[in-house]
Amino acid sequence: MEERKIVVPGETIIQGDEFLPGDGTRREEKDIVACRYGLADLSDRLVRVIPLSGVYVPRRGNVIIGTIVGVTFKGWLVDFGSHQNGFLNVAEVPRYIGKGELRDFLDFGDVVCAKVFSTDGNNIDLSIKLRGFGKVEGGQLIQVNPNKVPRVIGKEGSMVNLIKEATGCDITVGQNGVVWVGSEKIENELAARKIIEFICENSFVAGLTEKVENFIEKEFGKKIKSRDVQPQSEEKEEPMGEVDA
Amino acid sequence: MSMPTLQKRRIIEYIKQGKRFDGRKLDQFRDFEVQLGISENAEGSCSVKLGKTEVYAGVKMSTIEPYPDGPNEGTLSVTLELGAMADNDFDLGAPRIEAVEMARVIDRGIRESGIIDWEKLCIKSGEKVWQISLDIYAVNNDGNLFDVAALAGLIALAHAKFPVYNEKEGKVEHELTNTPLPLKKEKMSFNLTVHKVGDSFVLDPSLEEEEISDYRLGMALADNDGEVRITAMQKGKEGGISESDMESILKLVEDSFKGLHKKVTEMVWK
Amino acid sequence: MAKTESAYKKRSDGRKFDELRPISAKVGVVPSADGSAIYQSGKTRALAVVRGPRILHPKHMENPEKGILRFTYQMMSFSVWDRIKPGTSRRGQEIGKVSEWALNEIVDLDAFPNSVVDVIVQIPQADAGTRVAGLNAAAMALAQAGVPMKEMVSAVAVGKMDRTLVADVDKEEEDFEEGEGATDIPVCLTSRTKKIALLQLDGKISIPELKEAISMAKKACAKINEIQMKALKEPGKEIKG
16 A cells, blocks of 8 residues: 555455454455554555544553642552553652652652553553653643654654754653653743644655654754754653554 | 643743743734524524634524513523533533633623613513523633633624514514614623733633633723723632732733724624 | 325425435534534534543443443534523433444444543534434544444434435424324444444334335435545545535
8 A cells, every 4th residue: 555545444444365454453254444543554464554543542661741630648640641540659669658758759730751561451550660750840741642653753763853953852752642842941842842733733744754854944944854863862762662654 | 631730830931921832922812713604593693713712602582571670671691501522621411610600701791781772672561572592602622712702692692683573473483584683882892801820911811821820800891982891800710819910900901902892893793 | 205195295405305415524623622523414513522532420430341432412502493491401311322322333442441432412503313413423523533433323314204205304394294294214324234223213104114214224324424434534624415
């Protein structure tokens, strides 16, 4: 399939015994049928639907950015925009927190960058034990459609590195569609916001990287080529999960 | 997602510099978009968008017995639905307290402005008068529903026409006349809500700004021979208004009034 | 399909008996929602919004095995000539329930235990066929929201005017009183497996006539489904049919 086309639930994507039904599809005799709204994708013989929309479904290993909305004696409830809140157990924090000290460490309204270390679909358990995870300070959050996160990150982080270079911001992208940008100058953060919005609006256009480079030049007068940007080695921003360029 | 503290801090910091995330000035409104006649079964109706915030409003007329304290006067009833359609935090079911509050403030604004010529709504003194039912629905909440709802209500009223009244049979026909409602254009008052965010005052708040504001002060404003006349006021949320706050707010209102009044007049009466 | 003895010979708007009113469909009309769509048939317009899967309140309604779907149907006060009090009427509750059952036939919420998918339908302008317009809009909104679905659904109100069967009844036809009068038959069909997801009848009908009505509904729903698909493939664009 050269150009990916939008498919609708119940639609036959392709026919043939040689194809395998991947995510978002099912087999019905000779037909591979869409079970979700999205872009049909064929690679090798695997047919799947890349979602264009839909709530973020956390997977083990994902990096998420969320807000503390509850504190119990065992840990914190984290809202990260999914269909359920996540739970950060006191034991999954890199230091000892005594009874009654939870709110001193993380309080209502605080933002955390955490890893999904276990989920059964119903309960989502988070951890901030590893380096690079923990409470997020300063900066601002930008909400994007979680299905567009792979485009914001780019192949091996190429897109997010381009944004960092162009704006001078630190950036962390959560798989849940929450992006944290931080800089001493708020203008830089807003510039990053503008670029991210541009990426999301054009996420399914071919040659996105070039278009973003042109946008950056037009808006901010900076000539930057993605291939010239050195990948930065901050552990914090190696988000896991699918990277689909 | 819930409002994180760091976000609130950033918004306030930026507003302190007189700037907003979407590039607007503190007293700047987003773009308006008005569509008339969204229901052919209404005496008057419209959809109003302010940025991405959208509201529908419609007018229905019926005949009722007048109230004893106004035997020659028609009546007005205003409802506002803040339904689950418009916002993730709006519930299904029972009306939110804010909806009831807002509806009443919009009602008072219209009533006290004197824009409706109540006696021209009289059909038979002491027996029958017209009741104007103005119903407003939130369709998408992206901040400042209050001002948009009030404006949509005004526009629906301004474009409404009387239905045909069959005097012989004493009933309302399923047909519209060409006669607009008895409104005194010059008495029109429009709603303006000021929000205190950090130490600054903001007009037409975004969703985030609205959520973090200390308090809001909603006002209905009319033109009284070039002077601002306030026909309704309502403070909402918990924060307290200091004396200097009040001065700043009133100055902001005075400075913005002419431009806004002109814009609203154009939109309502075109 | 007119029997010579039927009192209903011609439709007032000149349509053929199996002809649908002009359709307009558009996806993505309420930006803050997960999915949204407008479906219009003639003068009847339905606006559907989907929010979810999301946390369910009140908690006692939660299903620990899979997510639930909740359908709210309301007519705006000014959608009809005789003002309807804002809020949900008993009729609205009934429509909400049968619509919920129809959509449950096609959605797959196994991956979202304890969550809810809220489908909210509002009717700003009505000229009969509001519940089926609501379902057509809701199906598009659900798809756009990325809710896992086995297939789509499409719905149409078939009518029987005396002895004549018609597709897509309008208000004037609903009020028809000659002969056997008007019988209203809302039908909702799944797009691929062609199962009946919703079926109601208000009036009187013989068995052969009912079979004919369902067959008429099948053809109409196939046409409607085509338009729903076009609207989904071009979100933000108004599709006419």
